[in-house]
Structure formats: C-alpha cells, structure tokens
Amino acid sequence: MPVAKISPSMLSSDFANLAFEAKRMVKNGADWLHLDVMDGHFVPNLTWGPPIISAIRPHTEAYFDCHMMVSNPSQWVDDIAKAGGQMYTFHIEATKEPLALIKQIHAAGMQAGVAVKPNTPVEDVIGEIAEQCDMILIMTVEPGFGGQRFMAECMPKVERLRRMYPGLDIEVDGGLSMETIDASADAGANVIVAGTGIFKAEKPDEVISTFKDKVNKAQAKFAASV
Numbered sequence: 518m519p520v521a522k523i524s525p526s527m528l529s530s531d532f533a534n535l536a537f538e539a540k541r542m543v544k545n546g547a548d549w550l551h552l553d554v555m556d557g558h559f560v561p562n563l564t565w566g567p568p569i570i571s572a573i574r575p576h577t578e579a580y581f582d583c584h585m586m587v588s589n590p591s592q593w594v595d596d597i598a599k600a601g602g603q604m605y606t607f608h609i610e611a612t613k614e615p616l617a618l619i620k621q622i623h624a625a626g627m628q629a630g631v632a633v634k635p636n637t638p639v640e641d642v643i644g645e646i647a648e649q650c651d652m653i654l655i656m657t658v659e660p661g662f663g664g665q666r667f668m669a670e671c672m673p674k675v676e677r678l679r680r681m682y683p684g685l686d687i688e689v690d691g692g693l694s695m696e697t698i699d700a701s702a703d704a705g706a707n708v709i710v711a712g713t714g715i716f717k718a719e720k721p722d723e724v725i726s727t728f729k730d731k732v733n734k735a736q737a738k739f740a741a742s743v
Contacts (some may be wrong), residue, residue: 518683518684518736518737518739518740519528519683519684519685519687519707519736520688520707520733521548521707521708521709521711521729521730521733521736522548522549522580522686522707522708522709523546523547523548523549523550523711523715523725523728523729524547524550524551524582524708524710524711525542525547525550525551525689525710525711525712525715525716525721525725526551526553526568526663526690526711526715527539527550527551527552527553528551528553528564528572528712528714528717529663529664529712529713529717530542530661530716531692535569535615536551536572536573536577536689538577539573539576539577539579539715540576540577541721542579542715542716542721543577543579544576545715545721545722545725546721546722546725547579547603547715547725548579548580548694548710549579549580549581549582550573550577550579550580550581550582551582551584551690551710552565552573552582552583552584552602553584553586554564554566554570554583554584554585554586554587554593554597554657554660555586555587556586556587556588558587558648559586559587559608559611559660559737560586560660560661561661562661562662565637566593566596567593567596567597567598567599567600569596569602569664570583570600570601570602571599571601572694574600574601575603575668580603580604580688581601581602581604582603582604582606582630582708582710583597583603583604583605583606583690584606584630584632584654584660584690585597585605585606585607585608585719586660586661586711587607587608587611588611589611590605590607590608590611590612590618590645591612591614591617591621592699593623593681593731594618594621594622594627597627598625598626598627602627603627603628604627604629604651604652605622605625605627605628605629605630606629606630606631606632606652607622607629607630607631607632608631608632608633608634609631609632609637609641609642609646609662610631610634610637615631615646615684616646616649619631619646619649619650620649623658623731627648628651628652628690629650629651629652630650630651630652630653630654630686630688631646631647631650631652631653631654631657631722631723632653632655632656632660632690633653633655633656633671633687634656634659634660635658635668635671635673639655639677639678639699642678643677643678643681644692647678647681647682647685648682650707650723651686652685652686652687652688652708653678653682653685653686653687653688654674654686654688654689654690654708655671655674655678655688655689655706656671656689656690656691657669657671657689657690657691657692657693657697657701658690658691658692659691660724663713664712664713664742665691665692666692667691667692667693667694667696667700668691668692669700670690671689671696672674672700672701672704673704675687675701675704675706676704676705677690678705679704679705679706679739680705681739683739683743686707686708687705687707687708688706688707688708688709688710689701689706689708689709689710690710691710692706693709693710693711693714693728694711694713694714695724695727698727698728698731698732699731700733701732702728702731702734702735702737703735705735705736705739706732706737707732709728709729709732711724716731
C-alpha cells in the first residue's frame with residue numbers, strides 16, 4: 518500500500534532563505550521537498566536549476582522531488598543527479614522517447630516520474646510507461662506558476678491510475694490545500710505537493726499531519742477494496 522508523502526513546493530518559500538525554508542519544512546513533518554525547475558520554454562517562467570539544488574543539498578537530508586518543466590528533459594538528467602536530485606519527473610508532453618528517458622534517469626541513480634498536464638489524456642502514460650516509471654504526477658493546475666486554482670476535473674485521471682496501478686506512487690500538484698485535500702486523497706493520490714497551502718499556513722505542521730492522515734486513511738480503504 519502506498520504511504521502518504523507530503524512534498525512542500527519550494528516555489529512558495531522565501532527564496533532568500535532556501536536552506537532555512539528546507540529545514541523548516543522538514544521540522545514540520547515534510548517527507549519530500551518539491552523543486553520546480555522551469556526553463557522559460559516549456560513553461561513561461563524561470564526558476565532555478567542544478568546550482569541552486571546543489572546549494573540546498575548539504576542543508577537537509579530530505580528527499581529531493583525534482584519536477585522538470587523543461588523542453589529537453591534528457592539534457593538535464595546528469596546535472597540534476599550530480600546536484601542531489603532523487604526523483605526526476607519529466608513531462609510526457611516534452612519527449613517523444615519516454616521509455617528511453619526513464620532508463621536514462623534510472624541509470625543516473627534517480628527515480629523516474631512522469632508528469633501529465635491537465636489537458637493531456639491519462640492514456641498517454643498507461644501501459645509500459647506507468648509500469649516502468651516510479652511515479653506519475655497528475656497536474657491539477659497548468660504548470661508554470663504557483664497559487665492557481667485546483668482543477669477537480671483532473672481527479673478521474675488519478676482514480677483510473679489508482680485502480681490500474683494500486684502500488685504506484687501517484688502525485689498531485691497545484692492548488693492543494695485543506696479545502697482540496699479530500700478530493701485528492703479520495704481519488705487515490707498519495708504524494709501531495711502543496712505550496713502556499715503549507716508555506717503560508719499559520720501552523721504548517723498541522724497542515725502536513727492532516728494531509729498525511731487523510732491520505733493514509735484513503736489508501737487503507739483502497740487496499741481493503743482490492
């Protein structure tokens with residue numbers, strides 16, 4: 518049974534204090550840290566790359582969940598691995614050779630995730646891709662910027678994947694908060710990315726523990742029904 522993993526999005530952190538923010542999230546119960554890498558091409562925004570990830574790495578033992586919103590994902594595999602990335606999640610829309618890319622990521626010593634935009638059919642990752650990757654990320658906003666509205670219409674994708682792949686890590690990213698966690702957990706997501714919903718909370722530890730509790734209860738129900 519997949520367990521809850523809460524991955525606060527560093528995109529919502531104080532960029533001038535990244536090491537402190539990483540430690541703060543782990544202290545508040547985060548399992549992973551979600552690092553959005555944007556190239557200004559695949560999405561119309563620029564964030565950080567391997568040098569920044571490398572700079573944060575010595576300050577925390579948290580699992581680095583790297584979401585690669587880039588046009589040429591194969592180009593950055595080795596650099597992210599050397600910087601300390603542990604999950605390398607590429608967009609299915611950005612490559613014509615996803616299976617080769619998954620092998621490249623595994624060869625670099627990382628786990629491979631595959632991300633799906635809201636308007637991309639989930640069928641694009643069902644089959645060999647889902648069987649060979651370590652995680653599927655269902656975007657619940659259009660990738661590129663934080664603070665967007667959660668798109669509940671993406672939940673059927675999560676439900677279908679959970680039914681077909683009961684042991685797979687399924688991540689959701691975009692607009693996750695106390696108001697939207699139930700829909701995500703009940704659909705079958707076990708990896709929860711949240712930016713403003715955690716970083717701007719008065720008590721981030723309570724938000725993280727609530728997310729974990731809701732996800733683990735939902736996963737127990739799925740396991741009992743299989």
